[in-house]
Amino acid sequence: MAPDPNSASGSGTKDEASVKVPAKDPKKKDDKKDEDLSEEDLALKQQLELYVERVQDPDPGLQKVALESMRTEIRTSTSSMTSVPKPLKFLRPHYGTLKAYYETMLDSDLKKYMADILSVLALTMSAEGERESLKYRLLGSEGDIGSWGHEYVRNLAGEIAQEYAKRQTDEASIDDLMELVQEIVAFHMKHNAEPEAVDLLMEVEDLDLLVEHVDATNFKRTCLYLTSAAKYLPGPDDMLVLDIAYMIYLKFEEFPNALQIALFLDNMQYVKQIFTSCDDLLRKKQFCYILARHGITLELDDDMVPDDDDRYALQDIVNNVKLSEGYLTLARDIEVMEPKSPEDIYKAHLLDGRASAGASVDSARQNLAATFVNAFVNAGFGQDKLMTVPSDASSGGSSGNWLFKNKEHGKMSAAASLGMILLWDVDSGLAQIDKYFHSTDNHVIAGALLGVGIVNCGIRNDCDPALALLSEYVGREDACIRIGAIMGLGISYAGTQNDQIRHKLSTILNDAKSPLDVIAFSAISLGLIYVGSCNEEVAQAIIFALMDRSESELGEPLTRLIPLGLGLLYLGKQESVEATAEVSKTFNEKIRKYCDMTLLSCAYAGTGNVLKVQNLLGHCAQHHEKGEAYQGPAVLGIAMVAMAEELGLEMAIRSLEHLLQYGEQNIRRAVPLALGLLCISNPKVNVMDTLSRLSHDTDSEVAMAAVISLGLIGSGTNNARIAGMLRNLSSYYYKDANLLFCVRIAQGLVHMGKGLLTLNPYHSDRFLLSPTALAGVVTTLFACLDMKAVIVGKYHYVLYFLVLAMQPRMLLTVDENLKPLSVPVRVGQAVDVVGQAGRPKTITGFQTHSTPVLLAAGDRAELATEKSDILL
Numbered sequence: 001m002a003p004d005p006n007s008a009s010g011s012g013t014k015d016e017a018s019v020k021v022p023a024k025d026p027k028k029k030d031d032k033k034d035e036d037l038s039e040e041d042l043a044l045k046q047q048l049e050l051y052v053e054r055v056q057d058p059d060p061g062l063q064k065v066a067l068e069s070m071r072t073e074i075r076t077s078t079s080s081m082t083s084v085p086k087p088l089k090f091l092r093p094h095y096g097t098l099k100a101y102y103e104t105m106l107d108s109d110l111k112k113y114m115a116d117i118l119s120v121l122a123l124t125m126s127a128e129g130e131r132e133s134l135k136y137r138l139l140g141s142e143g144d145i146g147s148w149g150h151e152y153v154r155n156l157a158g159e160i161a162q163e164y165a166k167r168q169t170d171e172a173s174i175d176d177l178m179e180l181v182q183e184i185v186a187f188h189m190k191h192n193a194e195p196e197a198v199d200l201l202m203e204v205e206d207l208d209l210l211v212e213h214v215d216a217t218n219f220k221r222t223c224l225y226l227t228s229a230a231k232y233l234p235g236p237d238d239m240l241v242l243d244i245a246y247m248i249y250l251k252f253e254e255f256p257n258a259l260q261i262a263l264f265l266d267n268m269q270y271v272k273q274i275f276t277s278c279d280d281l282l283r284k285k286q287f288c289y290i291l292a293r294h295g296i297t298l299e300l301d302d303d304m305v306p307d308d309d310d311r312y313a314l315q316d317i318v319n320n321v322k323l324s325e326g327y328l329t330l331a332r333d334i335e336v337m338e339p340k341s342p343e344d345i346y347k348a349h350l351l352d353g354r355a356s357a358g359a360s361v362d363s364a365r366q367n368l369a370a371t372f373v374n375a376f377v378n379a380g381f382g383q384d385k386l387m388t389v390p391s392d393a394s395s396g397g398s399s400g401n402w403l404f405k406n407k408e409h410g411k412m413s414a415a416a417s418l419g420m421i422l423l424w425d426v427d428s429g430l431a432q433i434d435k436y437f438h439s440t441d442n443h444v445i446a447g448a449l450l451g452v453g454i455v456n457c458g459i460r461n462d463c464d465p466a467l468a469l470l471s472e473y474v475g476r477e478d479a480c481i482r483i484g485a486i487m488g489l490g491i492s493y494a495g496t497q498n499d500q501i502r503h504k505l506s507t508i509l510n511d512a513k514s515p516l517d518v519i520a521f522s523a524i525s526l527g528l529i530y531v532g533s534c535n536e537e538v539a540q541a542i543i544f545a546l547m548d549r550s551e552s553e554l555g556e557p558l559t560r561l562i563p564l565g566l567g568l569l570y571l572g573k574q575e576s577v578e579a580t581a582e583v584s585k586t587f588n589e590k591i592r593k594y595c596d597m598t599l600l601s602c603a604y605a606g607t608g609n610v611l612k613v614q615n616l617l618g619h620c621a622q623h624h625e626k627g628e629a630y631q632g633p634a635v636l637g638i639a640m641v642a643m644a645e646e647l648g649l650e651m652a653i654r655s656l657e658h659l660l661q662y663g664e665q666n667i668r669r670a671v672p673l674a675l676g677l678l679c680i681s682n683p684k685v686n687v688m689d690t691l692s693r694l695s696h697d698t699d700s701e702v703a704m705a706a707v708i709s710l711g712l713i714g715s716g717t718n719n720a721r722i723a724g725m726l727r728n729l730s731s732y733y734y735k736d737a738n739l740l741f742c743v744r745i746a747q748g749l750v751h752m753g754k755g756l757l758t759l760n761p762y763h764s765d766r767f768l769l770s771p772t773a774l775a776g777v778v779t780t781l782f783a784c785l786d787m788k789a790v791i792v793g794k795y796h797y798v799l800y801f802l803v804l805a806m807q808p809r810m811l812l813t814v815d816e817n818l819k820p821l822s823v824p825v826r827v828g829q830a831v832d833v834v835g836q837a838g839r840p841k842t843i844t845g846f847q848t849h850s851t852p853v854l855l856a857a858g859d860r861a862e863l864a865t866e867k868s869d870i871l872l
Helices: 005-018 026-031 039-055 060-076 086-104 109-125 132-139 150-170 175-190 194-203 209-213 219-230 237-251 255-264 268-277 281-294 308-318 323-334 342-346 353-360 363-377 397-403 408-421 426-438 442-455 465-473 479-492 499-509 516-529 536-547 557-569 574-584 589-603 610-621 631-642 646-662 665-678 685-694 700-713 720-732 737-750 771-784 790-794 796-805
Strands: 824-830 843-850 859-863
Touching (some): 039 060, 109 132, 132 150, 175 194, 237 255, 255 281, 268 281, 342 363, 408 426, 426 465, 442 479, 442 796, 465 479, 479 796, 499 516, 516 536, 574 589, 646 685, 665 771, 685 720, 720 737, 771 790, 771 796, 790 796
């Protein structure tokens, strides 16, 4: 008779858990294998060898007992993480014997039992690529897969992936595999291994199965993994994965997260579905705040919000009408309402004597710089010390004086700066800007028109004041006034796809008499208004405008803004750009490659597409006799594509370092701007040091770009280190008017909104990219590719395009009546918890504050009360 299996297996298990056999030298181990084993192990080994013999016995009864004993041994064996379970180790020499015997067995339950055991043994013994574990599993009994342990299930999942790929190429049936996949996914989902379940389903291209397996306990972790994995998947898999995440969120009524995914996919049907699926008015208000932050234009209809009064209230939130109010609430809470003058920012008293002595060298230029600094620093506060008239002064007061301290086109920027100071406050802003419309100076009128556009930036209004005021000036004679009106329309209606403006601006593009600069700004404004829309009519209008340019005009720096207008239409839309890219190959060779690079950069912006980054790097690596203009957009393109996620961002920074060392001069001029885009409003120390080094470069254009980029990476952070660098640069460049101008602009950017604003186009935990914000930043950077002609020349007002990306970096909590409500929240560095077991903390090093609070780059906040935490 066969020995009693229970007693043997019991003792084996117990001893395995307690006895630690010292590890020996492997060579000796082979020679004296049996002598090295403890008595219990030796007994177990002999026991198992006996089972192997018994399995081959002709008596089915004996076979069955031996197989069950072996099965019990394997299942109950315990092992440390680093070693193979003892039964598997001792059965290793007999694997071949058992396999050979299995082939001779007749079909019966015993044969299936045997297959189960062989499947487990194959875990450690089968040759690489043989997939024997899976083979015997499919031949075995239909038992519970999890009883053999996690490691076995994971190994099977890996083999299924390989087998599936092979069967797909052979076009064989996969039904038996899919049954096994069902079991494995169910097992993983029960045992908190959601990422492994998702990975397996991705391999077998059947993610839909996931929806039925998630439950209320694990759906959040599953969706977090799905959304994070989507960044690293090639298209169209990434969209498919996000679709599944959206369906899961919807199933569990996690509407805000579903809305974020809908916005990421740019799917308006999904957005409407979320509104119709949710009945809670307060949650709908939250959706509207998310839409407003994303900068999206959405008309709510009866299906989405049935009640008229509610719909008007919600539409106001989407239209950002309350943005100014919330921002000023934050400013009062943090006590920064006091207006600041440019001198407060320059802090010249901290420097030695020579810098202050140089201030009078180029007074008009210095006043222009002060205009910008004043506009950026007091943005949105509604009061300052230069432009807004104090109540005790006469009506002509200080603003008139400051305005006329600027020369010609400087007056345009000065008048427009009033719009920046009154940012988002439409009623008060329009009233204060109105006085400039009666001026006799065309530059002042142009500035007022631009100011109207800036005040309305991101705010939608039923009566469209900007359109009413600006549209009549678009067709004026004076080019300056036309540019003011066109830019104003572009800024105030960015992303709205307004047809009325399209008709107005398209006629300008196709008018042969229009000056080049008017055409360039029309193309940019159309690009902003139809950003990411792939609108064919606009694309055609811009293409024709480019084709009509003469040889001499194509060499002008401003002509290069026209392809950018075309690129903005396809911002982030990937393959949709291909037809237009083909057309661009027919352009004049002077602009052809420039247009090609611009379209590619814009179309793949924010996608993280590695192949496109390689392609762009390839273009940057080419050396030409004389610098080629198209390499500038290629360098910026690397940053635009790679800014999608942290890993790509770090790699792009390293690649840009190489370009600095080996690239031609025109590439070196673009690298600082690309670094500025990658770390916008997020001053990383390594990037800060690189830019600081470049700001002393012998090539003044490289130095200017580096200085502006220092301002961009520190924008709205009040970063003391950057502020110190810029102060030292202002003393270093006190004789160079152009560079000093750039230093001043950068100082204004660092202290933008007194530290309450950000230019980062990413929001909602770096998940969503606001297309209008990115468009504003990219337009400014493209203009900076030719600093001397544009920024330091007479088109400095291009800097106002940055207003599209300006957003308060605040967390403001409101009650059901939308009145500010102070709530304790924990603010700390966000921690990546994707795929971690349990419920790890999502923030580290937090402090508890009462709202409203400021969130720096990489910060996350959660409610400090007992209620569930919210994503911000």
